[in-house]
Amino acid sequence: MKKILFIDRDGTIIKEVPPTYQIDTIEKVNFYPNVIYFLKKIVKELNYILVMVTNQDGLGTDKFPEKKFWPIHNHILKVLKTEGIHFFAVHIDKTYPEENSSTRKPGIEMLKNYFHYDYNLKKSFVIGDRFTDILLSKNLGCKAIWINDPLIYCHKLFEKKLSLDKDILNKIVALKTDNWETIYKFLKKKNHIKYRRTTLETDIKISIQLDGEGKSNIKTGLGFLDHLLEQMAFHSLINMNIYAKGDLHVDEHHTIEDTGISLGTIIHNSIKDKRGIERYGFFSIPMDDCLSTVVLDLGGRSFLSWKVKFFREKIGNVPTDMFFHFFKSFSDHAQCNLYIHSIGKNDHHKIESIFKAFARALRMSIQKNKTNKLPSSKGLLL
Structure with missing residues (x-):
């Protein structure tokens, strides 16, 4: 399900110009500070589609002729597109407030197509500077990010509405700021994905952030496994929290297997759409006497090729035969092809270099490119 950022134009992407608030000359186009830089990062790093929703009072009338509007509007979109910022759709209402049109924000007549199972409105946001943007988010069933610039002129009617609807503000507004960097950081934190797997043998809780910095908090009850998963988080730049409570009084098998299953599942869930990802990953890591190579395809089919021999029964408190089982569980549930080959004498170096190469x-493979296309010439990935 796609998450959406419904973004207002005037006062949000470009500055408003009182007293008419009409952007009817190119000289009036003044982009909001840092909006292009941070919108570009949002598009590149976070899993949202962009939809512009804007009220343009009286567009098409003598007071605001379309021949003045469209060259300027298209120029704004062209500047954004040049920086890789593409809008999935642009919705423009041309009516006046007193007409009370159902297509005018906060009305949702123009946006009915987004009430569809393809879109996740609960995890979407409206970004705008007006009270109508906040009410639009309420009507859509999502949250609002309020561009609240204290220097922006507010109509008396707008100020009156704000004073009357503080309860709505508290319930609907997830963030109030006049800074696009703050918006980017807020949305990035929201990009956490959670998964829990509970059986009679284990209870596994995982949360990840794909576009992270490699931070981790790992507690599985198996010290060496914790170390390897921390290496995986660090070298993949995936923020990762894993808490595993398993029947270690029996043995290590269930904890390691279910951690692999859970990790594969959450990776699969986080890239279900797969549009715009590189899909393929390959890396070799040398570590003293060892050389490990991992090749990965997130194409939707499960297969593991394992060419690794260990000389020890255990490394730390982890049985060496469980490493194959861990990656097999991951491959099955991430639905990926996974080729792992390692040579060397030191088993500790061998498995550590495998996890590092796997992370890289x-x-x-999950890195985003500029195309936003499905990475398959068939047009379909399982």
Whole structure:
């Protein structure tokens, strides 16, 4: 399900110009500070589609002829597109407030197509500077990010509405700011994905942030497994929290297997759409006497090729035969092809270099490109 940022234009992407508030000359186009830089980062790093929703009072009338509007509007979109900022759709209402049109914000007549199972409105946001944007988010069933610039002129009617509807503000407004960097950081934190797997043998809780910095908090009850997963988080740049409570009084099998299953599942869930990802990853890591190579395809089919031999029964408190099982569980539930080959004498170096190479290959495969296309010439990935 796609998450949407419904973004207002005037006062949000470009500055408003009182007293008429009409952007009817090119000289009036003044982009909001840092909006292009941080919108570009949002498009590149976060999983949202952009939809512009704007009220343009009296557009098409003698007071605001379309021949003045469209060259300027298209120029704004062209500047954004040049920086890789593409809008999935642009919705423009031309009516006056007193007409009370159902197509005018906060009305949702223009946006009915988004009430569809393809879109996740609960995790979407309206970004705008007006009270009508906040009410629009309420009517859509999502939250609002309020561009609240204290220097922006507010109509008396607008100020009156704000004083009367503080309860709505508290319930609907998720963030109030006049800074696009703050908006980007807020949305990035919201990009956490959670998964929990509970059986009679284990209870696994995982949260990840694909576009992270490699931070981790890992507690599985198996010290060496914690170390390897921390290496995976660090080298993949995936923020990762894993808490595993398993029947270690029996043995390590269930905890390691279910951690692999859960990690594969959450990676699969986080890239279900797969549009715009690189899909393939490959990396080799040398570590003293060892050389490990991992090749990964997130194409939707499960397969593991494992060419690794260990000389020890255990490394730390983890049985070496469980490493194959961990990656097999991951491959099955992430629905990926995974090729792992390692040579060397030191088993500790061998498995650590495998996890590092795996992390780098995963990082490469989930990386976003500029196309936003499905990475398949068939037009379909399972």
